[in-house]
Amino acid sequence: DIVHAQSFGSGMPALLSNRLLKIPYVIYGRGSDVYLPDWFTKLTAKVILRNASAVIALTKHMKEAMQAIYSRDVIIVPNGINLNEVAEREAEGGNPGKKILFVGRLHPVKGTQYLLGAMSIVHRELPEAKLILVGDGEEREHLETLTDNLGIRECVEFAGRVPHERVEDYMNQAEVFVLSSLSEGFPVTILEAMACGLPVVATRVGGVPDIIKNGTNGYLVDTMNQEQIAEALLNLLQDKQLRKDISENNREGVRRYRWDAVAATLEGVYQKSLGTSE
Numbered sequence: 412d413i414v415h416a417q418s419f420g421s422g423m424p425a426l427l428s429n430r431l432l433k434i435p436y437v438i439y440g441r442g443s444d445v446y447l448p449d450w451f452t453k454l455t456a457k458v459i460l461r462n463a464s465a466v467i468a469l470t471k472h473m474k475e476a477m478q479a480i481y482s483r484d485v486i487i488v489p490n491g492i493n494l495n496e497v498a499e500r501e502a503e504g505g506n507p508g509k510k511i512l513f514v515g516r517l518h519p520v521k522g523t524q525y526l527l528g529a530m531s532i533v534h535r536e537l538p539e540a541k542l543i544l545v546g547d548g549e550e551r552e553h554l555e556t557l558t559d560n561l562g563i564r565e566c567v568e569f570a571g572r573v574p575h576e577r578v579e580d581y582m583n584q585a586e587v588f589v590l591s592s593l594s595e596g597f598p599v600t601i602l603e604a605m606a607c608g609l610p611v612v613a614t615r616v617g618g619v620p621d622i623i624k625n626g627t628n629g630y631l632v633d634t635m636n637q638e639q640i641a642e643a644l645l646n647l648l649q650d651k652q653l654r655k656d657i658s659e660n661n662r663e664g665v666r667r668y669r670w671d672a673v674a675a676t677l678e679g680v681y682q683k684s685l686g687t688s689e
Contacts, residue, residue: 413437413464413681419444419452422459435464435684439488442469442596445476457481464684467677469597470618486680489621491673492602492665509540509648512585512609514578514600515592517548522591522614524550524557528637529591531561533644540566540648542589545581547572582607586654587647593634595619602668605661610654612643628661 414436416425425436438459445468447453460466460481467488468474474485511530515521523544530542544554544567551569558567573581578600582588588604590613597618601611605622611629613619623629630643647654666672 413685415439415681416459416463417441419447419456419459422463423455426459426462429462437465437467437680437684438463439467440469440473440477445473447480453480465680467680471621472617473596486676487621488673488676488680489618489668490597490599490602491670492599492606492668494606494666494669509537510585511540511542511587511589511644511648512545512581512604513542513589513591514545514581514604515590516546517544517550517554519550520593521550522593522634523554525635525637526589526591526640527554527557527561527563527567529640529644530567531563532637532641533648534563534566536645537648538566540644541568542566543568543570543581543585545570545573545578579603579607582609585609587612587644588629589640589644590614590619591634591640592616592619597621602665605665608658608662610647610657610661612640612647628657628664 414425414428414434416422416436416438418441422438425438428434429436447456457480460477460483466477466483466485468477468485469489471487474487477485513523513526517523533540555569558564570581582604588609588611590598590601590611592614593616595617601613601619601622604611605628611623613623613629613631614634615631616634620631623631625631632639632643
């Protein structure tokens with residue numbers, strides 16, 4: 412009845428099915444494909460966007476990029492999360508302590524070197540604070556050397572690659588979640604952290620500002636700014652009531668990202684497209 416194209420790459424077959432078989436299609440911009448590099452791909456994308464029954468974007472930033480190619484209504488549909496699964500793990504959590512958690516690849520795009528720089532500032536003011544890095548990657552050896560050079564080896568743990576089902580266990584042992592990325596789409600790890608009641612400190616990139624509101628459910632900081640990261644972390648670690656308030660806000664706020672809510676939004680887009688298609 413309808414074709415869902417998950418990227419511009421699959422948009423051309425969707426357009427052809429519309430032209431040949433009169434099947435309506437929707438196009439969903441979810442990644443780097445919305446930031447088109449040359450005039451030919453932009454021209455192709457413009458045709459795909461113009462003829463779609465509906466256009467969906469993962470984030471506000473991607474919506475703006477798609478509207479720059481072809482001006483029309485674009486609906487934002489974010490990623491979702493299985494709250495029941497996270498809630499079960501959360502209930503098993505223990506007593507945290509002053510632990511900061513990072514989850515992600517150890518890759519330059521994740522900005523982990525700036526997080527370590529921030530941790531050296533935090534350590535001077537709050538020696539008992541500890542940073543746990545969950546994940547592995549090409550930068551691990553470099554980051555371990557940097558940790559030694561900064562004199563913070565005793566307060567940084569490289570946990571390595573961890574099965575996804577164990578990530579929430581780490582979240583339930585932490586007090587703050589941090590994401591220092593230089594670039595992001597719509598990071599589900601932030602939603603998982605919110606579901607576990609963690610305040611979030613994250614860089615102002617991609618879809619992150621769609622999720623995080625300063626002082627309400629965490630703090631937004633500039634990329635590569637270790638001083639801002641450190642200040643936000645210290646604010647949260649040293650203020651128990653602030654952490655409690657943000658934790659409650661996050662447990663409630665993350666509910667709008669439930670998979671059933673996301674699916675209902677998509678279903679509404681499909682129904683409207685079928686109702687208005689020729």
